[in-house]
Amino acid sequence: MTKGLGSGPVFRAFIGDVPRDIDRGRLIQCLEITFGPVVDIQFIPSKSCAFVHFATQSGYENAIREGFVYIKGRILCIQKIKKPLECCNCTMGTA
DSSP states (O other): OEEOSSSOEEEEEEEEOOOTTSOHHHHHHHHHHHTOOEEEEEEEGGGTEEEEEESSHHHHHHHHHHOEEEETTEEEEEEEOOSOEEETTEEEOBO
16 A cells, blocks of 8 residues: 555555556456456556556455466466655655
């Protein structure tokens, strides 16, 4: 869980080992079926990873507790974000 900029907590997690052939819509669908509603997902193809923003704390906690999601015959790891998120000249801390 990361801290939002004035709007309360943001439930973001890291997803590793994301192959290029897994599309955004399919990954969101799989995460929502398994853990709960997803607000957004940011792919970083050059790093083979993604950051997912869960709509609820329970969805986020379930994903972190499980530690992986199974999609298209592959296991993708899900972890807490370990470093602050830096984007658009701002920094969001981690819990």
